Amino acid sequence: MNVTAILKKYAAGVKNFSGANLAEANLSGINLSGADLSEANLSVANLSGAYLIGTNLSRARLNVARLSGANLTKANLTKANLNVANLIRADLGGAQLTQAAMIRAELIRAKLSGATLTEANLSGADLREAALRDAKLQRANLSEANLRGAFVTGANLEGANLNAADLSRSDLSNSNFRHAEFKQANLSCANLAGADLSGANLRWTDLSGANLSWANLSEAKLSGANLTGADLTHANLLNTSLVHADLTQARLIHADWIGADLTGATLTGAKLHGVSRVGLKTQGIVCEWVDLSTEGDRSRVINLSSEDVSHKFFNETLPTVTIIIDAPLDIAANLALVGVYHQLAQIFPVLNTAPNVNVGVRKTSLTFSASNSELLIIAYLGIVPFNDATITQQNIITLLKKLEDGVREKWGFTTSQSIQEFQQTLNQGIDQSKMAVDFRKSSPFFQAPTQTIITNSHNQTWTAYNHPAFGKPLMKGV
Structure with missing residues (x-):
């Protein structure tokens, strides 16, 4: 069937041209929208500028075909062969390309937004400046x-193979790359903000200058x-492998990398404000200095002159607040305690993470994990339900007033903060939570002697309060 015959039939309302042989035919500018060209042979055909909107081209052969500027929106190209096809500036928005073969296809500035390319083969394809917003590429x-x-x-590229691909300066933000393969890929200056790269293989990739802010790289291989x-x-970066990775002058402010493997990594000049240095593997790390300033402006540079100093810096103690109660926790007291902390957490999100509770025969311990900057706040709030609250809180304020500026900063309290404002803010929040002192009379558990111990990341421990009767045997009749 020649081109003229097809056009006459199409004009007459016939749309079924399944299996037609149109190899090397000149179909430029043709309008066959909605037609059935499934399994048709269109190899080396000229379809530049053609209108194929909603056309069924499933299993069609379009190898080396010219489709530049063609309109293929919502077309069905399932399992179609488009190897080495010219699709420059073609519109494939919303098209179905599941398992399509597009090896070395030219797709420069092509529109593929919303298209389904699940299991499609685009190896070696040229997609420079192509639009793939919300595309499905699993x-x-x-x-x-x-x-x-x-x-x-x-876009969704979960499990996709991007080995040795060039993604430099591309916008990949908020896309799903879970368990994708990127080995030796070029991602320099790419925008990966908010992208999910959990479990992805990024070994030996070039991510220099890339934007990975708020990205999920947990358990990724870097x-x-x-x-x-x-x-x-x-x-x-939880449990991420960064073995021998180069993080020179990388911006890691408030990144979460507990459990990360930094063996042999380079971190000279890295910006590490608000980053935990607990639970890291840092053997053989290379780091001459780091920037701990809040804005990464080098206003607070720490020199790590030797391997020993570097090792201590990157292997800190987990900061904790431990409140030990000289009484076992019963069910009623447990429910009451949960209620108190829940109400406080509505005003102070720092208490959103529940403490680790260890109940013994005689004693109960509540251990809160925190950053240095949260330690004193958590200690001040954590003791609220107990009879020892007032004296413990007074001790915390007294400590702050006595500490020298440099020592005070190690406890997470900067000199720019007003101690009076700190106290007023916390007390106002406690009042708002409607935690009346009468609550402490609701159970003997909350009246029991307590001990509050604060440990910062430098392994410095301070006992904020130790009740005189704490740990002493109860003596009736005395």
Whole structure:
């Protein structure tokens, strides 16, 4: 069937051209929207500028076909062969391309937003500046593909193969790359803000200058990766492998990397304000200095002159507040305690994480994990339900007033903060939580002697209060 015959039939309302042989045919500018061209042979055909909106091209052969500028929105190209096809500036928005073969296809500035490319083979394809917003690319093969400057925001690439792909300067923000393969990929200056890269393989990738703020990189493999100057602000790096990774001058402000493996990594000049230095593997780490300033402006540089100093800096003690009660916790007291902390947490989110509770035959311990900057606040609030609250809180304020500026900062309290304002703010919040002193009379548990121990990340311990009767045997009749 030749082109003229097809056009006449299409004009007459016939749309079924399944299996038609149109190899090498000139169909430029043709309108076959909604037609059935499934399993048709269109290899080397000229379809540039064609209108194929909603056309069924499933299993069609379009190898080396010219489709530049063609309109294929919502077309069905399931299992179609588009190897080495020219799709420059083609519109494939919302198209169905599941398991399509697009090896070395030219898709420069193509529109693929909302398209389904699940398990499609795009290895070696040229997708420079292509639009793939909200596209579905689960388990797609994009190895050695060129996506430089592409727009891949909000897309799903879970389990995709992006080995050796060029994604430099591309916008990949808020996309799903869970368990994707990126080995030796180029992601330099890419925008990965808010992206989910959990469990992804990013070994030996180039992420220099990349934006990974708020990205989820938990349990990802970044061994040997180049993260020089990368922005990892608020990134999730829990249990991430960063073995021999280069984090020179990387921005890690408020990143969460407990359990990360930094063996042999380079961190010279890294910005580490608000970063926990607990539970890290740092053997052989290379780090001459770090920036602990709040804005990463080098206003607070710490020199790590030797391996011993560096090891101590990156292996701190977990900061904790432990309140020990000289009485076992019963069910009624437990419910009451949960209620108190819940009400306080509505005003002070720092108490949102429940303490670790250890109940013994005689004593009960409540252990809160915190950062240095939260220790004194948690201690001040954690003791609220107990009869020893007032004296413990007074001791905390007295300590703050006595400490020298440098020592005070180690306890997470900067000189710019007003001690009086600190106390007033906490007391006002406690009053708002409607925790009346009468509550402490509701159970003997809350009247029992207490001991409050605060330990900062420098392994410095301070007992905020130790009741005189704490730990002493009860003597009746005395």
